[in-house]
Structure formats: C-alpha cells, structure tokens
Amino acid sequence: MSTLLLASGFLDDVWSFVQDNADELAAGLRRTLQVSLIAILGASIVGITLGAARAYRLPVISQVAAVYVEVIRNTPILVQIFMLFFALPQIGIRLDAFTVAWLAVTIWGGAFNTENFRAGFEAVPERYREAGAALGFTRLSTFVNITLPIGGRIALPSSINTYISIVKNTSLMYVIAYPEITTVIFQIQALTLQTAEAFTVLALTYLIIVWSMSALIRLLEAHLALPEARA
Amino acid sequence: MIAFGPDWADPVVRYVIETGLKNTLKLSAIALVGSSVIGITLGTLLTVRFLPTRALIRIYIEIWRGLPILVTIFIVYFALPTVSPRLRFDAITAGAIALILWGSAQVAETTRGAVQSIPREQHEAASALGFGWIGRHAFVIMPQALRRLLPPLVGLLVNIIQNTTIVQVIGAPEILETAERQVERLTFEGQEHAIEIYGAIMVVFFVISFPLTRLAAYLERRLA
Numbered sequence: 001m002s003t004l005l006l007a008s009g010f011l012d013d014v015w016s017f018v019q020d021n022a023d024e025l026a027a028g029l030r031r032t033l034q035v036s037l038i039a040i041l042g043a044s045i046v047g048i049t050l051g052a053a054r055a056y057r058l059p060v061i062s063q064v065a066a067v068y069v070e071v072i073r074n075t076p077i078l079v080q081i082f083m084l085f086f087a088l089p090q091i092g093i094r095l096d097a098f099t100v101a102w103l104a105v106t107i108w109g110g111a112f113n114t115e116n117f118r119a120g121f122e123a124v125p126e127r128y129r130e131a132g133a134a135l136g137f138t139r140l141s142t143f144v145n146i147t148l149p150i151g152g153r154i155a156l157p158s159s160i161n162t163y164i165s166i167v168k169n170t171s172l173m174y175v176i177a178y179p180e181i182t183t184v185i186f187q188i189q190a191l192t193l194q195t196a197e198a199f200t201v202l203a204l205t206y207l208i209i210v211w212s213m214s215a216l217i218r219l220l221e222a223h224l225a226l227p228e229a230r231a
Numbered sequence: 232m233i234a235f236g237p238d239w240a241d242p243v244v245r246y247v248i249e250t251g252l253k254n255t256l257k258l259s260a261i262a263l264v265g266s267s268v269i270g271i272t273l274g275t276l277l278t279v280r281f282l283p284t285r286a287l288i289r290i291y292i293e294i295w296r297g298l299p300i301l302v303t304i305f306i307v308y309f310a311l312p313t314v315s316p317r318l319r320f321d322a323i324t325a326g327a328i329a330l331i332l333w334g335s336a337q338v339a340e341t342t343r344g345a346v347q348s349i350p351r352e353q354h355e356a357a358s359a360l361g362f363g364w365i366g367r368h369a370f371v372i373m374p375q376a377l378r379r380l381l382p383p384l385v386g387l388l389v390n391i392i393q394n395t396t397i398v399q400v401i402g403a404p405e406i407l408e409t410a411e412r413q414v415e416r417l418t419f420e421g422q423e424h425a426i427e428i429y430g431a432i433m434v435v436f437f438v439i440s441f442p443l444t445r446l447a448a449y450l451e452r453r454l455a
Contacts (some may be wrong), residue, residue: 071433
C-alpha cells in the first residue's frame with residue numbers, strides 16, 4: 001500500500017515536471033524530431049544512390065562508397081561528431097551545432113542505409129531485370145520502375161531499423177550542447193534537481209518514439225510484403 | 232613509447248594508450264561478458280512457456296533496446312543514486328552497467344531466435360536420455376545454439392567497443408575522454424591538434440573493428 005502511494009506520488013511529480021517545463025520540453029522534442037526527419041530523408045537519398053552504385057558496381061563511385069561505408073561503420077559515431085564539431089574548426093571549417101547535429105546522423109545513417117539498399121537491390125531476382133530489358137526499358141528506367149520499388153521494399157525493415165538508430169543517436173548531440181530533448185531535460189534537471197522525474201520523462205519520450213517506429217515496421221512488413229514472399 | 236613523430240605527440244600517445252585504451256578494452260571486456268551471460272540466460276528463459284517471466288523479460292528487452300545508451304548511462308549514473316545512496320557508482324562502473332543493460336537485451340533477443348531454431352527432436356532426444364531442463368539446455372541445446380549466436384556476438388562486440396565512447400559524457404577516462412583531455416591541454420598551451428588526435432582515435436577504432444566485422448561476416452557465411 002505504501003509502495004503504491006509512493007508510486008502514485010512519483011507519477012504526480014513526473015506529471016508536474018512535464019507541466020512546469022512544457023514549453024522547453026516541446027521545443028526540445030521538436031528539435032529532436034526535426035533533426036531526425038532531415039537525417040532520415042538524407043540517409044534515404046544517400047542510401048538509395050550509393051546502394052545502387054554498389055549493387056550495379058559502378059566504377060569509382062562503388063569503391064568510394066565502399067570505403068565510406070567501412071569507415072563510418074567501424075568508427076564510433078561520437079568520435080565522428082567530435083571530428084565535425086571540435087576538430088574541423090582547426091582547418092577553418094566552423095559548423096554550428098544544428099548543422100553538425102543533422103549532418104552527423106545523416107552521414108552515419110547514410111552508410112548503414114547504403115548497405116541496407118545494396119542488399120535490397122541485389123535481392124531483386126535477375127529475371128525481373130531481364131523482363132525490363134525485354135520490354136525495351138533502358139538500364140535507368142529498369143532501375144526506377146523495377147529494381148527500386150521491389151528492392152526498396154525488401155530493404156524496408158532494415159532501413160527502418162537504421163532510422164530508429166538515427167533517432168536514438170540524435171541524443172548524442174548533448175555533447176555539442178545542441179538543445180534537442182536530451183540536452184534540454186539534462187539542463188532542466190541540473191537546475192531543478194528533479195533527477196528521477198527528468199530522466200523518467202526522457203526515457204518515456206524515446207520509448208514512445210522507438211516503440212511506435214518498431215510497430216510501424218511490423219505493420220509495413222505485413223502490408224508491403226512481396227506477393228512471392230507471402231506464399 | 233614512440234621515438235618518432237612531433238614533440239607534442241609523445242605524452243598524448245602515452246596517456247591515451249596507457250589510460251584510455253586500457254579502460255576502453257577493460258570496459259568492452261566486462262560489457263561483453265556481462266551482456267553474454269545475462270543475455271543468453273534471459274533469452275533461453277524467454278523460450279519457456281510461462282507468461283509472467285516471458286512478459287517481464289520482454290519488457291526488459293524492449294526498454295533497454297529502445298533507449299539511447301546515453302539515456303541509460305544518465306539513468307544509472309544520475310537517477311539511481313537519488314533512489315538509494317547504495318546505488319551510487321563511479322563513472323566506469325555506471326558505464327559498464329549501462330552497456331550491459333543494453334547489450335544483454337540485444338543478446339537475449341538473438342538467443343531466443345537461436346534456441347528456437349534448434350529442432351524439437353533435439354529436446355525430445357535429450358529428455359529421452361534423462362536430461363532435465365537445465366541439463367538439456369546446458370549440454371544439448373546451447374552448444375548448438377552457440378554456433379548460430381557466434382556471428383551476432385562478434386557483431387555485438389564491435390558495437391560494444393564503439394559504444395564505450397559514450398561513457399565519455401560522464402567523464403570516464405576511456406579513449407575518447409583521454410583524447411579530449413589532451414586536446415584541451417594542448418589548446419590551453421596554444422597548440423591545436425584536434426584533427427590529428429581525433430583522427431588517430433578513428434584509426435585506432437577502425438583497426439580494431441574492421442577485422443572483427445570481417446570475421447562476423449565470414450562466420451555468418453560459413454555457418455549459413
């Protein structure tokens with residue numbers, strides 16, 4: 001009983017924490033979503049372009065893309081953020097926190113997405129491409145009309161996983177003091193000392209976003225499954 | 232330690248390797264062992280058809296997999312001590328706990344799949360030989376499941392090694408933190424070497440991670 005009272009008292013504290021800081025929290029959440037959306041869009045463009053270059057083994061671009069993918073995947077994203085924000089000014093390149101925030105997760109997500117889409121495009125059966133050629137499609141229109149929609153669907157679950165990681169990684173912008181939700185909540189708790197309430201709200205925020213995106217994967221997987229895979 | 236290179240580099244290399252790299256490797260090893268032991272146990276228990284434990288393990292997995300590791304580190308390092316003073320940890324311990332929470336959730340999910348992929352006949356044959364639940368899983372099912380677990384565990388090791396850098400935010404002297412201290416010291420002395428130092432850190436991580444990601448890919452192909 002006393003534990004129950006304690007728990008309900010804590011929930012009240014959490015709720016009043018949200019009400020007291022509603023404006024800052026909303027602004028932080030908006031920046032988290034904004035940076036995530038830009039990066040998801042950017043990583044999709046990078047992933048589809050370079051993934052196609054890898055799958056079709058386009059000379060030079062394919063090799064450069066391979067190096068990009070390996071460097072990004074085999075180094076910590078936090079060090080990449082440090083490089084962009086703290087090291088580049090040494091050679092006169094000064095990026096503001098917002099630019100580094102979306103750029104870092106776009107570069108990171110783009111590398112993972114290149115692999116997702118490469119695998120997706122390579123999984124499209126050869127006979128589909130041959131059918132396109134037989135219908136008189138050029139290589140480009142075969143890609144746009146056949147390989148991209150089918151391979152994109154195959155790559156969808158793994159690319160959404162990458163997008164989930166992008167959202168989670170925006171929390172790292174705390175180190176460059178970009179005021180997304182993690183930075184905002186950390187600063188509020190440093191002032192108000194409502195540590196437990198603050199981190200409960202922070203955790204719930206991410207869990208709601210991440211769990212919604214995971215649910216979206218399951219929904220899309222059922223909805224967009226290829227007719228052949230369904231059988 | 233090295234006799235070549237510019238003057239400023241010598242103490243940097245010494246500090247970053249002797250303190251930073253040592254702590255990074257220690258943290259990675261603890262996190263790998265902790266994540267594997269807890270994750271394999273939870274993942275195996277998840278295959279038992281008993282609703283309350285399954286629900287609890289599910290919640291554990293979804294929470295620690297869903298949270299950014301940075302947030303988990305904040306919870307362990309800043310929020311737990313407000314619950315009880317006995318839950319106050321130094322930065323490296325807090326980092327290790329956070330990495331284990333995240334890593335064990337990853338391992339548990341993979342283990343569940345690996346255990347369930349072992350044909351039912353194996354369970355039945357082991358039971359027929361007189362093995363109880365624990366003996367059956369420890370001596371018959373797990374050795375076979377481990378073959379399937381190996382590639383994702385190597386992949387996890389790569390992720391653990393890279394994610395140890397996030398402990399930098401609470402000041403644990405792992406490789407990135409030691410590098411940052413050196414960059415700041417040099418800046419204070421009027422020298423700018425951030426690109427060289429952070430660049431070298433990237434090279435160190437690449438040299439460790441790249442062979443491991445190749446190994447994971449090779450194991451996956453061989454076991455497929």
